[in-house]
Amino acid sequence: MSTLLDISGLSRRFGGLVAVGDVGMEVAAGSVHGLIGPNGAGKTTMLNLISGHLASSAGKIQFDGSDITRWPVDRRARFGIRRTFQNLRLFREMTVLENIMVGMHGQTHCEIWHALLRSPQQQAEETAITERAREALDFVGLAHLADMQAGALPYGSQRLVEIARAIVARPKLLLLDEPAAGLNGAESQRMVDLIRMIRASGVTVLLVEHHMDVVMPSCDCITVLNYGRRLANGSPAEIRAHPEVIKAYLGGRLKRRAKPTQSSQPEAAHASP
Amino acid sequence: MRSSLIARLGVALLLAAVPLLQSNAYWVHIFSLALIGVILAFSQQLLVGMAGIVSLGQGAFYGIGAYTAASLAISFHVPFVLAIVAGGLLAGLSSLLLIPIVRLKGSSLAVATLGFAIIVHLVMLNEDWLTGGSIGMIDIPAPTLFGFSLGGEKALYYICLITAAAVFLAFDRIAHSRFGRALTAISQDEEAARASGINIAVYKSKCFLVAAIASGIAGGLYAFHSRYLNPNDFDFQKSIDILIMVVIGGIRSLPGAALGAAIVVLIPELLRASGEFRLLLFGVMVIVFAGAGSKGLSGILVDLVKYIAQHGQRWLLQKPWTARL
Numbered sequence: 158m159s160t161l162l163d164i165s166g167l168s169r170r171f172g173g174l175v176a177v178g179d180v181g182m183e184v185a186a187g188s189v190h191g192l193i194g195p196n197g198a199g200k201t202t203m204l205n206l207i208s209g210h211l212a213s214s215a216g217k218i219q220f221d222g223s224d225i226t227r228w229p230v231d232r233r234a235r236f237g238i239r240r241t242f243q244n245l246r247l248f249r250e251m252t253v254l255e256n257i258m259v260g261m262h263g264q265t266h267c268e269i270w271h272a273l274l275r276s277p278q279q280q281a282e283e284t285a286i287t288e289r290a291r292e293a294l295d296f297v298g299l300a301h302l303a304d305m306q307a308g309a310l311p312y313g314s315q316r317l318v319e320i321a322r323a324i325v326a327r328p329k330l331l332l333l334d335e336p337a338a339g340l341n342g343a344e345s346q347r348m349v350d351l352i353r354m355i356r357a358s359g360v361t362v363l364l365v366e367h368h369m370d371v372v373m374p375s376c377d378c379i380t381v382l383n384y385g386r387r388l389a390n391g392s393p394a395e396i397r398a399h400p401e402v403i404k405a406y407l408g409g410r411l412k413r414r415a416k417p418t419q420s421s422q423p424e425a426a427h428a429s430p
Numbered sequence: 431m432r433s434s435l436i437a438r439l440g441v442a443l444l445l446a447a448v449p450l451l452q453s454n455a456y457w458v459h460i461f462s463l464a465l466i467g468v469i470l471a472f473s474q475q476l477l478v479g480m481a482g483i484v485s486l487g488q489g490a491f492y493g494i495g496a497y498t499a500a501s502l503a504i505s506f507h508v509p510f511v512l513a514i515v516a517g518g519l520l521a522g523l524s525s526l527l528l529i530p531i532v533r534l535k536g537s538s539l540a541v542a543t544l545g546f547a548i549i550v551h552l553v554m555l556n557e558d559w560l561t562g563g564s565i566g567m568i569d570i571p572a573p574t575l576f577g578f579s580l581g582g583e584k585a586l587y588y589i590c591l592i593t594a595a596a597v598f599l600a601f602d603r604i605a606h607s608r609f610g611r612a613l614t615a616i617s618q619d620e621e622a623a624r625a626s627g628i629n630i631a632v633y634k635s636k637c638f639l640v641a642a643i644a645s646g647i648a649g650g651l652y653a654f655h656s657r658y659l660n661p662n663d664f665d666f667q668k669s670i671d672i673l674i675m676v677v678i679g680g681i682r683s684l685p686g687a688a689l690g691a692a693i694v695v696l697i698p699e700l701l702r703a704s705g706e707f708r709l710l711l712f713g714v715m716v717i718v719f720a721g722a723g724s725k726g727l728s729g730i731l732v733d734l735v736k737y738i739a740q741h742g743q744r745w746l747l748q749k750p751w752t753a754r755l
Contacts, residue, residue: 208625234627246622248615259615263627265608269640272607273600279607286608322626 161186161330161361162207167216169202176202178385179216184330184378189352189362191372191393194382195405200365201243203382204332207363208240209233221329235263237329241319241336243365249308253299253318256307257290260322293325294318296358297351313344320351324360331355333364337371349375373397381405445591449584458583460699462655465590466648467691471675472597472684473644478673479682480610481637482617484536487528487543488672490550491521491642493664495649497554500567500659510573510580514593514650521646524550525638532634535620547666554661567659590651594688597644601684604640613637678719680726689728693719 162184169177177199184190192200205211207218209230218226225233239260248256265286271279294300297317302310307318316336323331333352337345345368352375356362366372372379372393379396381388383405389396396402449458470492477483495517502508502516531542554561561567573580573589580586604610612633615623620630653659671694679690697715701708722730 210621210625229629230621230624231627231629234625240625242622242625246619246625248618248622250618251611251614255611255614259611259623259626259628262608262612262615267608269604269607269609269636272603272609275603282608326627 159186160184161221162363163219164207165217167203167206167218168214169206169211170214175385177206180382180385180387182380182387182390184361184363186361187356187359188377189356189364189375191376191379192363192365192382193372193379194388198382199385200382201334204240204334204363204365208238208332238332239323239326239328239330240332241316241323241334243334243338245315245319247307247315247318249306251307252303253294253305253307253310254287254290254303256318257293257322257325258286260293260325261286261289264326289325293321296324296354297321312339316340324355328360330361330363333362333366335366336364337366337368345371442595446588449587455583458587460696462583462587462590464692464695465587465594466651466655467675467695468594468688469597469648469651470645470672471679471687471691472601473641473648474672474676475684475687476601476604476641476644477637478676479687480605480617481613481634483634483637484540484673485543485638485641486540486666486669486673487547488641488645489664489666489668490547491525491645492649492652492668493550493554494524495521495646496653496659496664497561497567498646499650500570500653503571503653504567504569507571509575510654511575514647514654517650517653518643518647521649522639522643525642526635528638529635532631532638544666544669547669551661551665554664561661564661566661567653570653570657570659572657573654586655590655593647593651597647598684598688605684609636674716678716678726680728681724683726683728686726686728690726693727
């Protein structure tokens, strides 16, 4: 599999604090890549650096053949990097369908004068946007809520609307920031299924998540961060068995479920301090 | 969709009938002024209601449009339609001066636009060679079309009505377009809008541009309506009046903005009999209407109609069952 996202030496400092320090990571095209670590490990900072919401202090982000390190958020979004937010960020007073239609912004082109003249081109584009938005809504299973006000939906549904808004434009890379936070067991299971469906539709996923019952079954590859450094990188089985990971973060909880295999030796990039 | 079309046609017919119902030239003159106010309120609604930008500079664009149209008509005898269009375009062009400040947010942006309004007012007041200084612009010719004079109050009323209706339709189309959705998205959550591929600075600038063109056109109409321009017609108080129209009428609603404009222009006139107290009474009314929250007066009216419809329906539905047999 080719590499879609290639991060090298990425750092972000806040004053004296190193939130992310010299992290390298490769995300294979077509994969679901997990990014895990204890609280404060720098996972969300990493996601913000990749989406462009934070500027990096050092390092390089290569995406789909372009160096996007200095690109602003909106340009990265139009180029195919979409995301969801840990604290939901919906357009609360717009309808569910309109929220998702906004997600098509970067893929559409009609300007003000097209709207003023109701040109055939604009009419066709509006129809196409609406159709795509309904498809995306159907994909996440919320077709029946299209005309509801987004802010009035229950928490779990709002998460799904955010995902639909992010995937409606068929991005190359989807960044999910704790999509299972606040979901119950059954909802988490549905989230795993949805992540698999998104991958099957051809979108690469980078998943930041605390819930191991979501991360382990859905990821092809996992990177572990600790104190802003990369601790380990490998398949879910390798990460489960990794002594440094178990020591730093997962502890007894995973030890019980771990099935150590001697053959695969995941790399330990940086030992925790 | 159909009912809204009928409602719009009804309102248009009603407004078209106004000069026939009240043919007193003074009142027709005031009604025209209210329609110019409606266009200004629409321009502010595009900024506040759609993009969440509080502009305290719409009075400046209004003034630029008025002075441009007046100068062209006086010095170059430009036909009034062209003069008004030119007023709109120059106001739009001048809005590009705001590009460096569109990155600001909330109250900082509002104060920056206020600064712009103050500067424009000072130019009008002091640059005699360009604006006539404190004397202003006098002897603006009456509008003519194909040699016919349109100087009558009624003719001007219909010109204002057609323009206001055109601006309404244009902004209504914008609201339901990709551009309008992008502005609404920005007003709700800038970070999420950026993450959806929207360039915030570009869209805010475009919003200022469109709103300034509308304000400039209103200014052009005002030049031919008043036939005399005084710089103090365009001080920052004017910008604040325009904001009041939208806030009391109802943020996010174009009909609400129109209602607010009608109130702000007409109520002080209706209260003329109360002399010194009229501005005080007006101030109290503004506070009361603003108390309705962001829904404004139009929101209260809509709620009232819904309430009546709902209860009327329940009454109709329940009647046969509550009647005991």
